[in-house]
Amino acid sequence: MPERIKTLASKHRGLVVVSVIMAIVCVIWVLPVAAVILNAFKWNTFVKTDTFALWNAENFAGWSNFITGVTFGNYNFWLAAWYSTFITIVSTFLILLFCSMAAWYITRVDSIWCKIIYYLCIFSMVVPFQMVMFTLSSTADQLKLNTPWTIPIVYLGFGAGLAIFMFVGFVKSIPVEIEEAASIDGCGPVRTFFFVVLPMLRSTLISVGILEIMWVWNDYLLPVLVLDINQYRTIPIHIQYLKGSYGTVDLGATMALILMAIIPVIVFYLACQKYIIAGVAAGAVKG
């Protein structure tokens, strides 16, 4: 018995150590977000000096940083927000629609071409963006993909790898008999996809959707390289250009805009969090 108590005690000690380490990791992860929230409501001068200080009567700026951020410079923040929203929604929609279709086709049609396309998609996840970004920007210019209305096509290309990989994993777990039953019940391929396959992909659609939304909404490099930034700016680009005439940066206003930019994604993520786990598990169990 004493030996057992000893083992339990050492297990307990182990758990405490792991918990402490995890708590530290959590703090490290949360710290930048906390810094953004704290500093978004501080006067610019206090951001540099009292970065992690809590609000007090002296440093608390109220909503003034937000007003400055939104009205700063000669580019309309709401226009940037509109471009960001448009690009994010359209890109995610295109990725979900086309990649789920492609994954269904790749899984169900047994041909060498499907295998090649699938492995190309996997390979595209391995290639770092920096390797292709310059050729991409010139290609995008030539193909007129350099506007907010056409850049979703570029995002579709870059998002396809991960999305197809995740969709294929899940489609493989759907018994083919369900689709055969649909074809006997009166569905052609299009109806089978939209009435039967797509509804079954719901959890994976949400998982992939969340990942893509977070990526596109927060993406800075791709729009900077592809878009004409004097004409079109997304929120991350707009924040980068919050500079005064002598190159001074209003950090308080920057923090306020960063906070405005991350809130929609965080809210969206929290709302859909349970589906992410369901989606990942659904694809993983029966792959």
Next chain:
Amino acid sequence: MAEVKLEHIEKIYPNSEPTKKRKKKGDAPERKSNLKITDQGVVAVEDFNLDVADREFVVLVGPSGCGKSTTLRMVAGLESITNGTLTIGGEVMNDVAPKDRDIAMVFQNYALYPHMTVRDNLAFPLKLRKVPQAEIDQKVDEAAEILGITEYLDRRPKALSGGQRQRVAIGRAIVREPKVLLMDEPLSNLDAKLRNQMRAEIIKLRKRINTTFMYVTHDQTEAMTLGDRIVIMKDGVVQQIGTPQDVYDHPHNIFVSGFIGVPQMNYFDARLTKEGDDYKVELDGVTVDLDGEKERVLRERNVEPQDIILGCRPEHISLDKVEGQMITGLIDVSEMMGSEVHLHLDVDGKDVIVIVPSADVNRKHGAGSLDVGQHLDFTFTGDVLHLFSKVTEENLVY
């Protein structure tokens, strides 16, 4: 409500693994199963001919990989037909899409739409055909009532048991009154008790709906109890087509005789002899006279005396004493089945099964006489014997 005609139907899977391997290695054809391999590929179904009459219930039965499901899937349109002609209701259907064949199919794993309620599952084929909503509701309610699933109509498939799911699957198939109802091992996923219950329900269902049934199973009990006719297949080739009684009484070859009937038929090495016009069978020093009908056929066919494989069903073996006709075996295993006892005898190293009614064990044979380790004498009469050629394994009589 239509007749189904399969004429010289063949299914060949091209470029399958064995063919590829053969080409690569350049050696003789590999045989993983006994399926025929030609230059075109593996022949999964070979020269299949069958006329299913209107409202007939035909069961395709055979071991795994014999091509029965492939044949059914060709009728459904889920597999292409390599050669031959398929007609349903007089129309050639070879290249018609599954949805335009006016058939319905029940799958082994139910294949229900998981994101729809039972009601939506049943209504789905009707909605696709743009049937008016009032009619859909009426038909769904009717089908649900027939199958006893009315109370589950608003549930999702995952909230149902296996038996209930299979009922929903059958409901989805019957709701639009198809010309032909195809069933691919619909009871295989159910436990034994539920399977018996569902089998009885399918028999009842068949009486209520007027349609042609094609049913695939590997379970000979299902085949015997459900089918008007049975098609027995092996390695892609039809072995025999006939009524359950016919295939039981007159198996065309050793495979059919062994596949139909539980426990399996007993086989003995024997010799067919001929004295004048009389045919007899000799085995283990025992001579058995054949019945008139068998002798007539053998005479007509002018069958020569030869070594044969003699078949006798366990239920036809007699323990009644006949002087000079008895064969002796040692009781190896005794299986109490309830109403009867299955005795496994060792006869010169061969396993022979004898069925004895439980009531007779003590009353007729005496206590302890049928215990393991005892010797038992048995015999059989000529009218219950099956004579198979040792070379072709075909029945010499039927």
